[in-house]
Ligand SMILES: NC(=O)C1=CN([C@@H]2O[C@H](COP(=O)(O)OP(=O)(O)OC[C@H]3O[C@@H](n4cnc5c(N)ncnc54)[C@H](OP(=O)(O)O)[C@@H]3O)[C@@H](O)[C@H]2O)C=CC1
């Protein structure tokens with residue numbers, strides 16, 4: 001099973017559907033990630049703070065797919081935003097995964113209270129220059145944080161991974177990204193399995209299109225130009241989540257899903273303007 005690709009501003013091509021790995025650890029995690037790769041996932045999302053870069057590396061080594069065919073992402077934790085600490089953390093990520101390079105490395109959260117994310121960004125630029133990572137981006141950055149990166153370094157990220165699902169659709173943030181050549185990557189696209197998929201609007205569209213609610217939601221993301229990284233431990237649902245390229249939602253039905261969003265629709269209320277994660 002194959003996904004479509006999208007080209008980032010710096011030329012790196014990545015699949016429009018990847019695989020999320022938070023909570024996937026140990027031998028069960030290896031099994032889940034390996035099966036995702038065998039099923040056709042080529043973009044895998046991890047983070048230093050998930051403490052599963054070792055699990056991810058093991059799954060890659062066990063899989064029949066070559067390293068060069070995969071787009072592997074990890075993320076810098078908030079406690080390592082100092083320049084030197086950030087570079088060491090990226091090296092540590094690589095040692096944990098036993099990889100020579102990451103394809104994508106992101107600043108996980110801006111942590112605006114300390115406001116050291118520009119320093120961290122300079123370290124990511126240096127990591128790219130040293131060949132430790134191919135492309136650099138951020139996660140959970142608001143326009144105000146992105147503007148500061150641009151002003152102080154002259155370099156904007158190629159991708160911003162943000163919370164995005166029908167209950168919090170990020171319309172204005174996505175517009176900002178489009179205007180600045182930044183790809184939106186949606187985290188928790190299925191609302192973390194916390195009940196969104198049984199919303200009556202999604203159930204009705206599922207019936208109408210003969211697709212599962214998860215496929216309707218992931219297709220909605222795709223038609224909004226967002227990369228998604230759904231997580232599933234089930235090989236069957238992993239395949240289901242990749243199979244969204246044989247149908248199209250009408251403009252009217254896209255609008256119905258857009259209408260489910262509300263300003264307080266975040267899963268755990270993690271507003272990057274104030275939320276801190278170390
Ligand atoms: N940058 C950031 O700050 C953040 C990044 N992330 C990243 O985003 C990824 C995805 O988000 P995540 O929070 O994991 O949540 P998701 O929105 O991907 O939802 C995962 C949940 O949905 C269930 N599920 C998956 N597929 C289906 C399906 N087809 N039908 C019904 N249920 C389904 C899974 O259960 P089951 O396993 O049983 O299928 C699991 O409980 C993370 O794994 C992580 O990589 C997440 C949060 C924050």
Ligand SMILES: O=C(O)C(=O)[C@@H](O)[C@H](O)C(=O)CO
Nearest residue numbers: 022047108109187268270277
């Ligand atoms: O999972 C991630 O990448 C996070 O950044 C976490 O904050 C996540 O949103 C979480 O686990 C919240 O409890």
